Amino acid sequence: MDRACRDALPVREAQAGPGSTRRTVSILSTVDAARARLIASGIQPDEAGLDAEVLARHLLGWDRATYFTARHREPDDRFATTYGVLVERRAGREPLAHLTGRREFWGLDFLVTPDVLIPRPETEHLVETALRFRPDRAALGLVVDVGTGSGCVAIALAVELPAVRIVATDLSQAALEVAQTNARRLKVADRITWRLGSLLAGLSEAADLIVSNPPYCATTVFSTLEPEVRDHEPRLALDGGGDGTTPLQALVAEAGAHLVDGGRLAVEFGYDQEADFRRVVAAHGLADIEIVRDLQGHPRVGTAVRRGGDR
Numbered sequence: 001m002d003r004a005c006r007d008a009l010p011v012r013e014a015q016a017g018p019g020s021t022r023r024t025v026s027i028l029s030t031v032d033a034a035r036a037r038l039i040a041s042g043i044q045p046d047e048a049g050l051d052a053e054v055l056a057r058h059l060l061g062w063d064r065a066t067y068f069t070a071r072h073r074e075p076d077d078r079f080a081t082t083y084g085v086l087v088e089r090r091a092g093r094e095p096l097a098h099l100t101g102r103r104e105f106w107g108l109d110f111l112v113t114p115d116v117l118i119p120r121p122e123t124e125h126l127v128e129t130a131l132r133f134r135p136d137r138a139a140l141g142l143v144v145d146v147g148t149g150s151g152c153v154a155i156a157l158a159v160e161l162p163a164v165r166i167v168a169t170d171l172s173q174a175a176l177e178v179a180q181t182n183a184r185r186l187k188v189a190d191r192i193t194w195r196l197g198s199l200l201a202g203l204s205e206a207a208d209l210i211v212s213n214p215p216y217c218a219t220t221v222f223s224t225l226e227p228e229v230r231d232h233e234p235r236l237a238l239d240g241g242g243d244g245t246t247p248l249q250a251l252v253a254e255a256g257a258h259l260v261d262g263g264r265l266a267v268e269f270g271y272d273q274e275a276d277f278r279r280v281v282a283a284h285g286l287a288d289i290e291i292v293r294d295l296q297g298h299p300r301v302g303t304a305v306r307r308g309g310d311r
Contacts, residue, residue, distance in 0.1 A: 026071065038051060040091075086099050098112065105156065106159075111182055115177075125292055127157060142164070142206070148175070150178055151182045155192070219239055219240075251267065252281055262305060289304045
């Protein structure tokens, strides 16, 4: 029987005793049923299928290769019960990362809680940009990550730039605790200094590079976000004020005073905020503006340089 036929027949009749049979449910059929449940809850089919599989692999402790090899096995009762609970929570639109407690970013495994923004693939462009503008990696002295959240950007840079010192700031003590846990797990805790506070407050040394993924969702559209985001991720990390640029304006206003001559600011922003970034940066005297586009071709990261003058 080929794989297509086999996958279409996940339930078989098995002998349970003389003169009787019982239906045996496979892990695959359980995952297929979960996918249907998630689609019915409003989750897109491709996402629903992946989420159903990831939840199963999370509970079983399997990688994807093991899952594809062993998914025709019969699950035990404990799996069926626990899996059902997780599927219902996902159907209630809790984010997958909150159910597994993890999210991959930059090839690294990060712990995630409801206290931090879940790392997004597009934020990897911020890391790529920081590295691209500093090819002489050993020469980079101080990097500051503003609004570090889970610590994903600061930690990725610490891994890639072993010669640098990094300061990571956040307004949330709970977020800093998550970030510190991630740094310990990924063995870069001794390279990062953590500061509780707003933006660049308390930073006494001028930085070579300031990076940030500030909140940039406009308050007026916050209620229209997907429920996974709107109802389960910290609003502090998402809401950028009336037009979504309030944190950006505040950060740029402070950045010039905290960069060395030739130091660079790199900021992630919304796909429709390139003009806002250019306007705000120009108004505060930063130069050499460059825009980085994401894989969909949308403007995603902006950079600018401090050129001379008083800090």
